[in-house]
Amino acid sequence: MAKFRSALLAACLVIGTPLVTTACTSMPDEVSRQDIDAQSTQALNRLIADDSAAKAIAAKSRAVLIFPSIVKAGLGVGGAYGEGEMRKGGVVQDYYSTFTGSWGLQAGAQQYGYAVFLMNDDAVDYVSESDGWEIGVGPTVVLVNAGIAENLSTSTLKEDAYAFIFDQKGLMAGVSIEGTKITKLDAK
Secondary structure (H helix, E strand, O other): OHHHHHHHHHHHHHHOOHHHHHHHHOOOOOOOHHHHHHHHHHHHHHHHHHOHHHHHHHHHOOEEEEEEEEEEEEEEEEEEEEEEEEEEOOEEEEEEEEEEEEEEEEEEEEEEEEEEEEOOHHHHHHHHHOOOEEOOOOOOEEEOOHHHHHOOOOOOOOOOEEEEEEEEEEOOOOOOOOOOEEEEOOOO
């Protein structure tokens, strides 16, 4: 059901009219906190097991934002949406949504997940206390790919946050998190 909700929201964003987008974003929350917890645990465990850079960074991080399943769709205008959580010391602190809008030469759909490891207390506080965090504003985030991962070591970790994209599937090329808005979900 969560994938259906995400796909429907992404499709609504592609249509792009304010009335349709408002109707889609006001849908009842069908993703339970238990589903987010289970999917986040599985995704984070797999990322750390499969990627030695992620494992090293996770060991030094203060907290992690994990979004296990994001759906992106676009035809000229696109959008991506997913829900996840922030964990600190292995304990869930809060639940968050992630949204990215885009435009340009694009067509298709894809699904992926990402994790952002927050490396210092200032970065954790910024995300926790802000009224939404737009990646690219606030704490500095490095998107870790294979080339960057080869040159990382625990002694070279100087940035506020490190992001990993994983489980990319679908018919669109490339994923960027620049300009992504991360917003705390209402407590239930």
